[in-house]
Amino acid sequence: MDHPGGYRAPRARINPDSNRSWLRRALPVVLAHRWMFGSALALAFVGLVISVQIPSLLQGAIDNAIVTHRDQLGHYLWWIGGLAAATLVTGYLSRLLLFRTAYEIEYDLRNIMYEHLTGLSFPFFDRAQTGQLISRANSDIRSVQMYLTFAPFILVQCGIAVVAFGYMLAINVPLALVSMLPMPLVFLAGRRMQNTMFPVSWLIQSRLAEVATVVDENVNGVRVVKSFAAEGRQLQAAQRAANRLRWAYVKDADLRAHWTPAVQNLPRVGLVIVLLLGGYLAVQGELGVGAILAFNSYLMLMQMPFQMVGMLIMMGQRAAASAQRLYEVLDEQPEIVDAPDARELTGCAGEVEFDSVRFGYAEGPDVLQDFSLRVHQGETVALVGRTASGKSTVARLLPRFYDVRSGAVRVDGIDVRALTTHSLREAVGVVLDEPFLFSESIRDNIAYGRPDADITDIERAARVAGAHEFITELPEGYDTVIGERGYTLSGGQRQRIAIARTLLVNPPVLVLDDATSAVDVQTEQRIHAGLGELLAGRTTLVIAHRLSTISLADRVVLVEGGRVVAEGTHTELLATTPLYSEVLATAADDDMTGATA
Structure with a gap:
């Protein structure tokens, strides 16, 4: 397709194979920005690795500087301050690159959608609703873009939990294993949340499009509405669409209220176990106070990813529903296409x-x-x-x-x-x-x-x-x-x-x-x-x-x-x-x- 000067075409396209999962179909768009995106994720991981070192330094400061006075406290303070500064810099750079990647992906998705719409034939627009198309080209694209960008970022943060767990094993193996007992329950709750939220997420996107259709028709047809004094009927139609959307949103909120607390708070049961068992080991002289503090810090680092699992599942279900709606349009094929051997009409005489x-x-x-x-x-x-x-x-x-x-x-x-x-x-x-x-x-x-x-x-x-x-x-x-x-x-x-x-x-x-x-x-x-x-x-x-x-x-x-x-x-x-x-x-x-x- 020819493009006018000044227009930058999308760097990649959605995979046309409808048998693939929605993520695999969208993967080419993400990979087109792999250098910027990879740099953002790498910096995020480096920042998290640096932050994981801080609890170990705290343990040394308490055990070696405060309790036994074998080391100078200032030595640990300088290291902790330096690592905190490094974490700040890497966090800034990673988020800068991450948001730039997000907007680049959104740019590509919007232009892929618009280019495809301009290539479709008149029969498609004869049966399509304008409000539905506008909704898919806006809110649905934003849902997909959010997940494609931020899900890997959240997964990187989940990956750091593995590093933190390694440090926990180094401190005390039994205590580390016992603290993981609630994690299978977190996984099961997350899967259940995922299965229950997908239909509602799809319904929300569909009803957002219904509201957009009502608004579009009322704005474009305002002269007809007013000429028939039909404002009341149109308000009722808008109210019905808004009520259906509200019901879907309330149902979504109910599901999140039901499952998110469990997903986010089950890991804290591990914190209780650490305090009970760790306190007992400290009383018995088998574990130092600094080790317990470090252990709790590592456990807190591990809790953050699990607290984001609920949001990740919600984003994933919303994105999956939105992607299906986008692909319904992108999988439409134009009925009017040039033949492989089509010729240019030059010097038209007009017969x-x-x-x-x-x-x-x-x-x-x-x-x-x-x-x-x-x-x-x-x-x-x-x-x-x-x-x-x-x-x-x-x-x-x-x-x-x-x-x-x-x-x-x-x-x-x-x-x-x-x-x-x-x-x-x-x-x-x-x-x-x-x-x-x-x-x-x-x-x-x-x-x-x-x-x-x-x-x-x-x-x-x-x-x-x-x-x-x-x-x-x-x-x-x-x-x-x-x-x-x-x-x-x-x-x-x-x-x-x-x-x-x-x-x-x-x-x-x-x-x-x-x-x-x-x-x-x-x-x-x-x-x-x-x-x-x-x-x-x-x-x-x-x-x-x-x-x-x-x-x-x-x-x-x-x-x-x-x-x-x-x-x-x-x-x-x-x-x-x-x-x-x-x-x-x-x-x-x-x-x-x-x-x-």
Whole structure:
């Protein structure tokens, strides 16, 4: 995949083998940062090894300097201070590198997810919920990143318990073994906690996505909600989603409250055993006071990892659930892909043909049935038909947003499935009836397809689209930043900017899908005056219902039931095809209704 300058692609990818565990699939992303991550873990281990030496020095200070006065106390104090300083430095460096690694892994995961989403086909987005995708691209990625980064760090701290246990064995073998008696119980409690928390962790992530979906739909559909005075119903929907999420969180808290204290506090039973048995050995003169102090310090060092086991299990279950949700998206394969021998569409002349096309969305019925149409180079053809007759579907098949079930769509005599989608979509410009604008300046929105375009070309496209006048009246002209999806503009203004955006790219084939439906007749006439020159020599497919738009066409095609039922000039169809007159009359009534509303 080609990337624009300045973008740094992820250093590794998720392993595509779905039979592997989620950790093994994510391992390449972690290994891509192995030097920084390894350094962080090594420094953490060194710091812990240094800290393990301090109890031994305390033992020597008490037994040799305070009790027997064989050594100078200051000697031990200098060593303890020096080791403490070394622990501080290694701790700082290890955490610095650890958090940098965490953010690098998060960067890679987010970009892997976004790149994959941009590569998926329209059918996926037809069935996917935006809130679900946003949740997976945010909270789920954060859960996976936290575990991938901090679980090894916690395991390093658990590893230091082995070193501490070695020192305990060196002091007194029976006492060291007896102090480990609660550890099997800790393991069993941890396994039980893991098994009970996974379903709840998965449920939490799923219900977080439900809440995100409700919020997304309410924000994006706020105009519909308010127009139907449905705020109360939407609040109830949000409340239901929030209550379901709250129940999952409370259940998660109950499980953690049930198991975490056992996992964290069982090791302290070992401390009680040490005090009882160690005290007895000290009274009998078999163990020094300094040795008991050192033994307790080592046991405290061993307790810290076990106290973190609960958090590690919780993070692991949350991450496993999140990873499954991420992999559900990452394992989706695009339906529209370039053939291995796909060719570039160069020097496009603009000859377009639909040959016996049959097509339907998902598993639904056919929308187009034996649809055949040829548009010659430089010709402007208007598609006219009732609502749901298949006109807009034709516009989506030409740039290969979807693949036909049978038949073929050809550009310059080449099946679009034999062309690279990038070159095809560069040659076919589409202006939809519901234009999407970005929360950027008007200049950036028009120049979206040609980011390097100068202001002269941008203004020329805006003039042809009838947008220049209202743009110059805005506070900052072309530098005015519009609101989300362009809702600070009227529907007609958004459509004109969308037309300018496509015209600036200057594609040899242009599809106007009811692109002026939201503008008034006078404005539409000015747009058509500008388009008249621009469409000369350009192959254009116009999906239209207004007579003013149809007048742009060299030929009119009547579509009914997914088929071409008649074609000719506007005058010929009026004279020979009653259905054509009926469709135009219905469209005129709709326009009059909209004008008087």
